[in-house]
Amino acid sequence: MPPAFVPLGRRARDVRLPDERLEVRAVGKYFHTPDGSFEALHDISFGAAAGEFVAIVGASGCGKSTLLRIIAGLESLSSGAVLVDQRAIAGPDRDRAMVFQDYSLYPWLTVLGNIRFSQRLRANGRDRRGADAGGAAERSLLLLELMGLQRVRDAYPNELSGGMRQRVAIARALLNQPELLLMDEPFGALDAQTREVMHDLILHIVAFERRTIVFVTHDVEEAVYLADRVIVLAPGPGHVDSIWATELPPAAERTQEMKRAPEFLVIERRILDRIRATSGVQKDLDALHRLTRGSTAA
Ligand SMILES: Nc1ncnc2c1ncn2[C@@H]1O[C@H](COP(=O)(O)OP(=O)(O)OP(=O)(O)O)[C@@H](O)[C@H]1O
Ligand SMILES: [Mg+2]
Numbered sequence: 001m002p003p004a005f006v007p008l009g010r011r012a013r014d015v016r017l018p019d020e021r022l023e024v025r026a027v028g029k030y031f032h033t034p035d036g037s038f039e040a041l042h043d044i045s046f047g048a049a050a051g052e053f054v055a056i057v058g059a060s061g062c063g064k065s066t067l068l069r070i071i072a073g074l075e076s077l078s079s080g081a082v083l084v085d086q087r088a089i090a091g092p093d094r095d096r097a098m099v100f101q102d103y104s105l106y107p108w109l110t111v112l113g114n115i116r117f118s119q120r121l122r123a124n125g126r127d128r129r130g131a132d133a134g135g136a137a138e139r140s141l142l143l144l145e146l147m148g149l150q151r152v153r154d155a156y157p158n159e160l161s162g163g164m165r166q167r168v169a170i171a172r173a174l175l176n177q178p179e180l181l182l183m184d185e186p187f188g189a190l191d192a193q194t195r196e197v198m199h200d201l202i203l204h205i206v207a208f209e210r211r212t213i214v215f216v217t218h219d220v221e222e223a224v225y226l227a228d229r230v231i232v233l234a235p236g237p238g239h240v241d242s243i244w245a246t247e248l249p250p251a252a253e254r255t256q257e258m259k260r261a262p263e264f265l266v267i268e269r270r271i272l273d274r275i276r277a278t279s280g281v282q283k284d285l286d287a288l289h290r291l292t293r294g295s296t297a298a
Contacts, residue, residue, distance in 0.1 A: 020086075021212045022048040022071070022180055027080035029066055029238075039237040040066050044080070046231055046240060048180075051210045053251070055227035057220055057271065059279035063238025064216040068184050071214060072098045084179060097173035101185040103165040105157040105172075111164075112153045115140045115171045136175060143171040146208075147201070163194040167201070174209065183215045187222070196256060199225055207252035220271050224248075225259055230271055234278035241278050244271060 029041040041063045048054045056064050069075035071082050073092040081088045084095055105114045119136045144150055147167040157165055166186055173181055187195045199222065206213065206226075217223050223230045224246050234241035246267060248254055258264050 020047040021050040021052075021084065022214065023081075023083040023086075024067075024071065025081045025083065027067070027070060027082065028078050029063070029070065029075070030078045041070075042237040042239045044233075044238070044240055046243060048212050048214060050212055051206075052229070053206055053213045053215065053227045055215045055217060055223035055230045056233060057217060057223050057230060057275060058233030058238070058241070059235050059275055059281075060218070062233045062235035062278075064233055065184050067233070067238065068098070068182050068214065068216050071180070072096055072182050074098070094176050095179040097176065097178035097181055099166075099169050099173050099181070099183045099186045101188045103157070103162070103169050105165055105168055107157050110154050110156055111149055111160070111168050112140065112144065114157070114168050115143060115175055117172060118176055139177075140171070140175055143174055146205070147171050161194075162190050163198060166190065166198065170202075170205070174205070174211070177209075179212060181211045181213045183213065185217055186215075188218070195219075195222070200256070202226060203251040203254055207250070220268050220275070221259060224264060224268050224271065225254065230267075232271060232274045232278070234274075235280065242274055 024044055024046050027041055027044040028039070031038045031040055044067060046054070056067065058064055066075060070077050071089075073082075073089050073096065083089070089096075106117060109117060116136070119140070144153055147170065149164065149167055149171065152160060152164060157168070160168070170186070187198050190198065202213075203226065205211065215223070215226060220230075225248075227246055228248075230244045230246060232241040232244070233239065244267060248258065248264075
């Protein structure tokens with residue numbers, strides 16, 4: 001029997017959601033290089049409701065990482081605004097946590113030490129609250145359990161597999177209960193089987209922790225499986241091409257089998273087609289044909 005979910009592939013342009021946790025409002029970005037100004041992002045607008053999982057896909061170089069870094073407050077914007085709970089952000093803050101592709105763990109700290117690292121920073125800084133620190137210690141142990149990392153809690157990053165390292169990075173990001181979890185190709189370096197395990201783990205976290213997630217990936221299947229909505233960015237300069245509502249069942253009810261259902265494959269195909277149509281690859285193929293014709297003629 002096919003998995004029971006509503007036929008999907010609805011293109012959801014300009015959908016305004018109630019209870020928006022994140023609002024990206026007409027964001028533009030120029031990079032100033034010795035060769036002149038380069039417009040990387042143009043008039044990007046979208047939102048994410050509390051508890052929503054938004055995936056961003058698009059051709060390489062279209063500005064996905066730049067956009068995520070702007071939302072994290074790690075990169076300045078040239079125009080527009082990013083609002084979290086209706087307040088414009090001004091740099092990085094505890095309400096947003098980022099997970100990168102390359103794990104970025106501290107090699108001199110154990111698994112538990114890495115998970116608790118940001119808490120240590122806070123304890124040393126102005127934000128010192130005893131009850132808070134106690135709660136975080138307990139929470140770090142719960143996250144260790146949730147991520148299946150108890151056995152390696154005292155191990156160092158170089159003793160871990162890639163999947164384990166990424167679970168540590170996710171646990172660390174979740175420790176301070178950020179409003180927004182920002183992930184830039186977090187599973188890009190993992191093998192296919194480990195990715196599947198990580199996908200179900202992330203859906204598990206979404207179901208239990210109710211975090212709002214913005215997730216950048218080049219893997220459209222991953223985006224459709226994990227997200228409530230998929231945003232396709234197109235390059236030249238980076239802009240929103242289309243926004244897709246995946247209309248899958250809630251996170252806790254998704255299964256790997258759904259990836260093979262016709263409804264799933266239809267939306268995956270449509271999104272891939274949009275990426276292909278906007279990526280410039282076709283133009284490159286045309287150039288290749290001209291090149292080949294040129295060399296044959298010669
Ligand atoms: N610090 C910078 N200075 C100048 N240009 C930059 C800088 N960072 C990024 N860019 C340019 O901005 C554009 C978008 O880069 P970005 O890394 O955001 O793309 P991406 O969509 O994440 O690509 P990929 O899928 O390959 O990771 C690219 O053309 C890149 O060369
Ligand atoms: Mg990138």
